[in-house]
Amino acid sequence: MSATLKTITLGCKVNQYETELVREGLRRAGYQDAAEDQAADLCVVNTCTVTAEGDSKSRHVIRKLARVNPTTRIVVMGCYATRAPEEVAALPNVAEVVTDKREIPDLLQRFGVIDIPTGISRFTGRKRAYVKVQDGCLLRCSYCIIPHVRPNVYSRPVEHIRDEVARLVDNGHREIILTGVHLGHFGVEQNHGKPREEWIRLATLVRELCRLPGEFRIRLSSIEATEVTRDLISVLAENPTRIAPHLHICLQSGSDAVLRRMKRRWGSKLFVDRCRLVRESLDQPGLSTDVIVGFPGETEEDFAATCQVVRDCGFAKVHIFPFSGRKGTPAYDFPDQIPHEMKQQRLVHLQQVEAEVRDEYFRSLLGRTLQVMVEGESEYLPELSPGVPDGFAGTSCRYAPVEIEATGLQPSTLVDVVGHRVADGRIIARLASS
Incomplete structure (x- = not known):
């Protein structure tokens, strides 16, 4: 009887992709997915540490797996495993802690995988397929723990990504979402010392993928405003049926004062101007973003500035998060922390603003x-x-x-x-x- 396997993922699209890569490799070695009510010989948990709640959920999942599967071996990977490996190793039934995702090939070899996959062939249980093209973040936003647990910037070879997308399309996936820890930095570490005309950037990759045959579309996941370059916009404009006319451009705040405390790299005017350039260059594109409300020291004027930027940009979707201090980041110890009740009030108000601009944009699409x-x-x-x-x-x-x-x-x-x-x-x- 084949060994059985369970995988559980917490957190982002990158984590979901990495879990699928590990799962596909283990299935090559003969592991079979355990049924919902079946004990598993091996459990793989991919953890998240963006918030303290992510750590807590990760521990809860591991303890529950050990309780339901008392003889299982649990492999723990992901950002929580990187941040607190000794804490994770002390949890019940944890057999291995993977502290660096670059160790995945070695992990698979230890579990009998001979043919190490360079990508996935299908995304089990999902109609969209996430494709991780890049890892690592060089930025040091004052609220974010991720650069501390994924500091090593690495971009996958274009040919590996191209072959992977072709396999996914052949296996029925009709939307391919390119994702990374810092998607807009795809290729940057490969360009040192090269003349500019030989640089590989995100636009280079997207152009290459657009040449693949088949019925599918590409969507880009979150990207920073300064990385929405004219070259990238041109690729979208040149391929309106192959690339979804949608960009998720990270805002976080519309207040320049708050952006400075966040250690973001631009002000609100640059952000609005970049969104305006996208709208002028593409055919009624959809724009979405992330916003943190209640950042330490955020005044009513700061919050009003954020609401105004949301209106000015006309977002189709705003993912709104009340600030939650992450221990280990500078913002955790900032003075002038905002009371919980005020953060909730601002969240509700911004949700109302979002609904107004969203419906206005949706109405503009009627009839087309x-x-x-x-x-x-x-x-x-x-x-x-x-x-x-x-x-x-x-x-x-x-x-x-x-x-x-x-x-x-x-x-x-x-x-x-x-x-x-x-x-x-x-x-x-x-x-x-x-």
């Missing part, structure tokens, strides 16, 4: 053809469109959630739709051919 990846049956249409017996849900190329009034669609397929109204933060649409 949108490409949607079907994800499954709709849970909302019977309520949002009385009289419509069923339908399907998906995400448009411009990052708008779409409810499709249609029958007979297959998940993981790309379809063209036309929206006719906006309801509850979603576009209600019909097939373009109907």
Whole structure:
């Protein structure tokens, strides 16, 4: 009987990709996925340490696995394992702690994998496939622990990424999301000493992937404003059907004073100008972002400036986080910490601003053809469109959630739709051919 395996991932897209890489390698060595109610011989936990809550969740998952699978061996990897390896090693049934993701090939060899994968072939349980193209962060934002646990900048070879994307498309994935710890720094460590015309950057990689055959689209995950270069924008403009016209550009705050305390690398004007350049260069692109509310010392004027930038940029989605101090970062010890109640009030207010600008953007898309990846049956249409017996849900190329009034669609397929109204933060649409 084959050895059984369970994998659990906490945290970001990069973690999810790395877990899938380990899982695929172990399956090559004969491991089989354990059923939901089946004990596993080996458990792999990929941890997160962005917040103290991430550490707590990681410990909870490991203890539960040891309790439910008393004879299992647990391998722990990820950012929490890197930050506190001795603490992780002391948890029940932990057999190995992987403190550096560059050790993954060695880990796989120790578990009998001879043919070490250079990438994945499919993303089990997901219709979208994440592809990690880069690791490590050189920045030192005052609130972020990640540069301390992933300091080594490394970009994967373009040919490995190209071959991996081709395999994923061949295996039915119709959306490929390029991700990294600092995606915009793809290639930077390879360019030292080279003439500028030979530099490899993110735009270089995206151009290469656009040449691959097949029915699929590429989406970029989060990127910094200064890395949304004219070259990258040109690649998106030249390939409107291959690359989703959507960028997730990290804001964090619209106040220059707060941005300085955060040790961000630009002010709000540069950010707004870069978003404006994207809008002028592409066809009604979707923009999304991250915002931290209640950063130490944030005044009402600072918060108002953030709300104004959100309005000025017209985001389709804002991921809003109340500031949570991370021990080991400078911001953890900053004076003028904001009370919890005030952070919650600002979060709710910014959610209201987001809903206004989101719906305004969604309404601007009505009547035009949108490409949607079907994800499954709709849970909302019977309520949002009385009289419509069923339908399907998906995400448009411009990052708008779409409810499709249609029958007979297959998940993981790309379809063209036309929206006719906006309801509850979603576009209600019909097939373009109907």
